[in-house]
Amino acid sequence: MQRALVLIALVVLIVISGVKTLPVYAQNTDQLQAQIDASNTRIKQIQAEIAALQRQLTTTTAEKQTLQKAINELNLSIQKIQKSISLTQAQIDKKDLEIDTLSDSIGDTAARISHSQEGVGAMLRELSAFDQEPMVLSLLSSGTLSSVFDEAANLSTLRIDLQNQIQDLSALRTDLEGDKNEAESKRKELASLSSQLGQQKQGLDAAKGTQNKLLQDTKSKEATYQAQIAQKQAEQAAFEKTLFDLASQLRSADPTNIPAAGSGVLRWPLDDIFITQQFGRTSDSGRLYSSGTHDGIDFRAAVGTSVRAARTGTIFEVNQGAVPLCQYGKWVLIKHDNGLATLYAHLSTINVKKGDVVAAGQVVGFSGNTGYATGPHLHFSVYVANSVAFKQYTCKSGSTLTIPIAPLNAYLNPLSYLPGF
DSSP states (O other), rough: OOHHHHHHHHHHHHHHHHHTHHHHHHHHHHHHHHHHHHHHHHHHHHHHHHHHHHHHHHHHHSSSHHHHHHHHHHHHHHHHHHHHHHHHHHHHHHHHHHHHHHHHHHHHHHHHHHHHHHHHHHHHHHHHHHHOHHHHHHHHHHSSSHHHHHHHHHHHHHHHHHHHHHHHHHHHHHHHHHHHHHHHHHHHHHHHHHHHHHHHHHHHHHHHHHHHHHHHHTTTOHHHHHHHHHHHHHHHHHHHHHHHHHHHHHHOOOOOGGGHHHHHOOOSSSSSOEEEEBBBSSSHHHHEEEEESSSEEEEETTOOOOEEOOSSEEEEEEEEOOOOTTTOOOEEEEEEEEEEEEEEEEEEOOOOOOTTTTOOEEEEEEEEEOTTTSSSSSEEEEGGGGGOEEEEOTTTTTEEEEEEEGGGGEEEGGGTTSSTT
């Protein structure tokens, strides 16, 4: 019995020694949690500011196209991107705090496992000594046979309890390590997002530089600005006519190996959808285009809006060399695995290259107003992929650029393949 009491005291001592570090750990954890709570508050505040800026952007974009409106829209877009960068950094900081907290928890759990293992080791040594001791000596020291069996039973029970504790702590450590790995993975995603936001801001800064030059050139004369818009519209009409004429000369496409209309095989290329121009012959297309048709759909999109791949595919072609008042500006063409190809035009920046494989929803660039666009938007076309060809187009300025063309029946209504239509 005396040996059992000594052993119990030893186990209690081990447990107490393992707990000595807990107040320091708890204090550190409380500090980290307070910082995480502060980060959450800051993140919510920034998210509210971004939402307010988005509402202003939506209102501004819907207004009449004027020089001051264009400048205001760019300023709002830049403010929104800066807020988005701040939000992402706040989320990264929060993940860092969470990783620190999990690391502390893992360290504390490992220490507790080590102490428990020491207790089990001491217990096993005591049991081994007990098993090797002759029964007669145990009886002489304990007094009765029942007390000898009670001591052995107590030792076995304590050993089992400690082993169960080790198993529970090991499972806890595994869970914590899984949480830490997940947090580190999320942090990598946020770091990638931060890089994308930096690219967006570069596009916005370039657009603002162009707009500021325009402001200086026109000296705030609205008439001059409206004349430039009219020039863009004239270039747009000329481009659409050339495109229509070229398409009319091509052999008719074979659309038999493409998905059926209404199949919803594509996803929306933007997160927020507002269509400003439909596909085909519409009241606006007859007014805007000499061909009387529009070969895609246009979405409202402030400069710097993320443009996403409508489906997994391979980058078929990219045009980085945007020329003012000329064709699609900067554009990306993706060839998909189902016989379709998609075009994303008038971009401010592009972050993919020809031959890249992209996933559905992956950001391929950021919206803008390059080319003949009279305002920021995304032009989105869908083609029968195997009918797309590339031709050289000479702008009024004399610059020559590549454009994608296809037979007239190879231009498909995007809404026939997007969800909800």
